[in-house]
Amino acid sequence: MRSMDVLVIGGGPAGVAAAAEMARSGLKVTLCEQGGALGGAIHRQPGNPARAVPVPRAQSARWHKLSALLAKTDAEVLTFHAFIGLDATGAVLVEDRRQGRLLVLRVRALVLAVGGLERVVPRPGWHLPGVVTVGGLQVMMKVTGRGPAGSVLLAGSGPLLLAVAAQMTALGAPPLAILERSRQVLSPLRAAPLLLWPRYLAEAAGYMRRLMQAGVPWRLGSSVQTIRPTDDGRLETVIVDGAGAVSRIVVDKVALHDGLRSNSDGLPPAAHATDRNPHVVLAGDCREALGGVAAIADGRNAAQQVIARLTGAPPMSSASRRIVDTERRAQQALANIFDFGIPDLLKLPDETILCRCEGRTVGALRQMLATDDQPSPREIKLNGRIGMGSCQGRFCVEWAGAMLAQQTCSAQPAGAEFIGNRWPSRPVAIRSLLGPAVADAISSIPPNESD
Amino acid sequence: MPHEISPVSDRANSVVIVGAGIVGMSAAYFLSQAGWRVTVLDQGAPASGATGAADGAVSVASKKAGPLMTLAVAGAQFYQDLCDAGVLDGEFVRRLTYVVATEPNELPVLDRHATQLREAGVTLRALSKAERDQALGSLAPTTRAAIEVQGDGHAIGYKVVERFRRIGGFAVKRNVAVQGLWRQAGKVAGVETEQGIERADAVLVAAGRGSAAFLDVADVIRPRKGQLIITERGEGIVPRFPGPLMSCRYLISKGSQPGGDAPAGRSFGLVIDPLQTGQFLIGGTREDSADGSQTDIEAVRRLLQEAVELVPALARLRVLRVFAGIRAATRDGLPIVGRLSAHENVWIATGFEGDGICLGPLMGRVSQQLISGAHVNVDISALNPARFRAEAAA
Numbered sequence: 060m061r062s063m064d065v066l067v068i069g070g071g072p073a074g075v076a077a078a079a080e081m082a083r084s085g086l087k088v089t090l091c092e093q094g095g096a097l098g099g100a101i102h103r104q105p106g107n108p109a110r111a112v113p114v115p116r117a118q119s120a121r122w123h124k125l126s127a128l129l130a131k132t133d134a135e136v137l138t139f140h141a142f143i144g145l146d147a148t149g150a151v152l153v154e155d156r157r158q159g160r161l162l163v164l165r166v167r168a169l170v171l172a173v174g175g176l177e178r179v180v181p182r183p184g185w186h187l188p189g190v191v192t193v194g195g196l197q198v199m200m201k202v203t204g205r206g207p208a209g210s211v212l213l214a215g216s217g218p219l220l221l222a223v224a225a226q227m228t229a230l231g232a233p234p235l236a237i238l239e240r241s242r243q244v245l246s247p248l249r250a251a252p253l254l255l256w257p258r259y260l261a262e263a264a265g266y267m268r269r270l271m272q273a274g275v276p277w278r279l280g281s282s283v284q285t286i287r288p289t290d291d292g293r294l295e296t297v298i299v300d301g302a303g304a305v306s307r308i309v310v311d312k313v314a315l316h317d318g319l320r321s322n323s324d325g326l327p328p329a330a331h332a333t334d335r336n337p338h339v340v341l342a343g344d345c346r347e348a349l350g351g352v353a354a355i356a357d358g359r360n361a362a363q364q365v366i367a368r369l370t371g372a373p374p375m376s377s378a379s380r381r382i383v384d385t386e387r388r389a390q391q392a393l394a395n396i397f398d399f400g401i402p403d404l405l406k407l408p409d410e411t412i413l414c415r416c417e418g419r420t421v422g423a424l425r426q427m428l429a430t431d432d433q434p435s436p437r438e439i440k441l442n443g444r445i446g447m448g449s450c451q452g453r454f455c456v457e458w459a460g461a462m463l464a465q466q467t468c469s470a471q472p473a474g475a476e477f478i479g480n481r482w483p484s485r486p487v488a489i490r491s492l493l494g495p496a497v498a499d500a501i502s503s504i505p506p507n508e509s510d
Numbered sequence: 511m512p513h514e515i516s517p518v519s520d521r522a523n524s525v526v527i528v529g530a531g532i533v534g535m536s537a538a539y540f541l542s543q544a545g546w547r548v549t550v551l552d553q554g555a556p557a558s559g560a561t562g563a564a565d566g567a568v569s570v571a572s573k574k575a576g577p578l579m580t581l582a583v584a585g586a587q588f589y590q591d592l593c594d595a596g597v598l599d600g601e602f603v604r605r606l607t608y609v610v611a612t613e614p615n616e617l618p619v620l621d622r623h624a625t626q627l628r629e630a631g632v633t634l635r636a637l638s639k640a641e642r643d644q645a646l647g648s649l650a651p652t653t654r655a656a657i658e659v660q661g662d663g664h665a666i667g668y669k670v671v672e673r674f675r676r677i678g679g680f681a682v683k684r685n686v687a688v689q690g691l692w693r694q695a696g697k698v699a700g701v702e703t704e705q706g707i708e709r710a711d712a713v714l715v716a717a718g719r720g721s722a723a724f725l726d727v728a729d730v731i732r733p734r735k736g737q738l739i740i741t742e743r744g745e746g747i748v749p750r751f752p753g754p755l756m757s758c759r760y761l762i763s764k765g766s767q768p769g770g771d772a773p774a775g776r777s778f779g780l781v782i783d784p785l786q787t788g789q790f791l792i793g794g795t796r797e798d799s800a801d802g803s804q805t806d807i808e809a810v811r812r813l814l815q816e817a818v819e820l821v822p823a824l825a826r827l828r829v830l831r832v833f834a835g836i837r838a839a840t841r842d843g844l845p846i847v848g849r850l851s852a853h854e855n856v857w858i859a860t861g862f863e864g865d866g867i868c869l870g871p872l873m874g875r876v877s878q879q880l881i882s883g884a885h886v887n888v889d890i891s892a893l894n895p896a897r898f899r900a901e902a903a904a
Contacts, residue, residue: 147804435555
């Protein structure tokens with residue numbers, strides 16, 4: 060372990076862009092990636108290079124350029140290193156998963172680029188084995204180079220459904236159908252703003268061409284309402300189409316996706332350095348889910364912010380910031396044709412699982428909320444065990460907050476109101492915490508006083 | 511909550527309780543049962559202070575001999591009574607506590623503590639090596655001695671508070687910061703809050719650390735931080751044991767037994783508590799700090815190290831959460847319960863440090879008896895708030 064100025068967490072596009080930019084400016088940078096290779100979810104590299112999943116050419120070109128840029132710097136890359144937290148003394152805690160030890164690091168700046176979260180709106184049966192996320196399915200295909208076995212239904216909303224269906228088709232495993240909840244996708248009036256981003260339209264057109272050739276139906280206005288296990292280990296889905304007609308179809312796998320969102324709950328908040336703490340910056344989809352192009356620009360933004368702080372360099376150029384703004388507008392245009400809204404969760408049946416880690420149900424939370432004396436998010440957490448599981452609440456607090464807001468007709472509380480931002484930000488092995496090499500890894504750089 | 515605001519005189523006597531922790535909420539329940547019109551005010555939410563950050567030990571085994579140990583016996587029995595009466599059924603379970611000695615110098619500490627517990631009427635037995643192996647199969651072979659203490663129990667503070675809130679029949683107002691007592695015609699007639707005056711015939715201050723502002727002697731209540739660890743579920747990985755394991759160092763850290771060479775300001779006392787969820791709670795520190803939101807790796811590592819020394823199988827689990835809370839400790843280590851001598855209608859119940867879960871319901875009951883002018887059936891003379899005043903005068 061060498062001395063370092065900046066620790067970057069996350070080897071996706073935002074983290075790599077940030078690390079490369081800061082290293083080029085002369086800062087000593089270490090980049091931690093929890094997996095075995097850089098790339099993040101979007102640029103996940105195949106386990107076997109001979110079996111790569113087709114991805115848009117512009118996308119792979121972006122990654123090649125970015126990773127080449129990083130390779131030219133002296134930034135240190137640590138794979139299988141996962142972020143655990145920032146403790147009360149300002150020490151950054153990182154678990155070295157291969158050695159089973161903990162690094163306790165003192166750095167001048169910490170850039171968190173851990174990626175966004177894939178949303179799946181709860182519905183009866185969404186927790187069953189065989190139900191996966193569309194993004195998870197895509198990562199699996201990128202790693203193995205194989206499509207999923209058996210019959211698969213893709214459902215939810217968003218452009219990712221099209222992309223993944225096209226990749227499945229290319230791998231010879233087309234889905235039975237794509238159920239797109241939004242009816243507005245092809246509405247000329249709503250889709251018109253997207254003409255400003257021909258890149259997205261061209262990408263979508265490519266996917267749709269492939270899907271049409273393979274005869275994969277894209278059913279607008281349709282959604283999976285309920286999933287039930289069958290006696291022979293398959294899944295029966297109850298589908299409601301745009302006209303309200305109900306149909307049933309039995310499949311091997313259901314992949315759900317209701318958009319992406321930021322992932323800052325449970326992370327230390329962005330903050331200027333103090334006499335104890337490093338300067339903390341969030342970058343990329345974990346800060347604001349705007350996709351791969353924005354993530355690179357946002358990583359550069361974060362880098363420039365840190366460089367200015369640590370070296371007193373002149374004000375940053377605004378080019379990266381403009382890219383993020385443009386991508387935000389693109390995402391808004393996409394959100395306008397897709398349906399990322401939260402449906403009325405209060406209408407879900409009692410037995411619907413809300414928190415998968417602790418098996419908490421919609422009914423249990425509804426009962427907690429059915430009182431004139433409205434509980435606070437913290438009380439819901441403690442008494443309802445929402446946000447208490449091993450996912451640290453990442454997946455359930457959005458829905459618990461939505462139910463609270465829907466019940467009380469008030470604004471939705473932030474996830475942090477339930478779960479705060481305590482470390483460990485993920486469960487960590489006691490063995491690692493007690494690992495013998497900890498003391499050796501302590502770097503002794505004091506925080507910069509010039510802040 | 512649709513709550514009709516009527517002139518006080520038209521209705522039953524009213525009381526405002528400052529603090530919705532376990533003491534305030536217990537008192538609210540008993541006062542409401544006794545016919546009082548009760549409003550509980552909290553600057554945050556119910557159980558958002560020490561109550562919500564506590565372990566769930568209703569423990570006599572850990573107490574210092576004297577008034578605290580005697581009150582803890584009564585506190586545990588009161589939990590049982592409330593369970594039997596259907597008030598807290600399901601929220602309290604009886605269980606055994608094990609106090610263990612691993613170092614030679616802990617053996618006399620264990621002996622002395624066992625004697626003191628017996629003198630307080632607690633049933634316990636020393637475990638032979640064979641009995642230890644049978645009851646506590648996961649203990650490290652280096653354990654030198656252990657006693658099994660009966661009469662302890664487990665109750666989760668925030669769940670007790672939630673039960674009282676649900677069955678209560680009183681109003682709880684969240685996010686109401688109380689600024690001080692409100693006087694009318696020379697007499698306390700309620701409290702002042704940021705949102706206005708809350709009128710009442712009587713005031714009970716049960717605000718933990720926030721109670722200090724109501725005392726007329728400074729520096730009586732001090733923040734004492736504690737850090738706790740929760741593991742994932744241990745089924746099939748760590749053999750279960752029937753109750754918490756407490757090291758003799760815990761007794762020393764808590765001040766229940768003299769000794770120890772911990773640096774001033776921070777001490778570590780190990781408790782490994784098997785939770786009903788199958789998880790383990792590992793605690794805890796005692797630190798002279800008011801920074802309740804923060805935990806540090808040094809404390810966590812030290813606690814885990816001691817825990818794994820005692821129960822090696824714990825090393826195979828993962829840590830799920832680490833959290834901290836601030837206990838309201840007093841200068842002499844005893845709680846403060848009684849009427850404030852400067853006022854005829856203001857009472858206080860605070861300063862329980864780490865014993866609020868054990869004593870909370872009992873002290874809620876005592877507060878109700880004090881405020882109602884009823885007979886108080888436990889001896890609380892040692893908890894009198896006036897003791898600090900006398901000390902200051904002397």
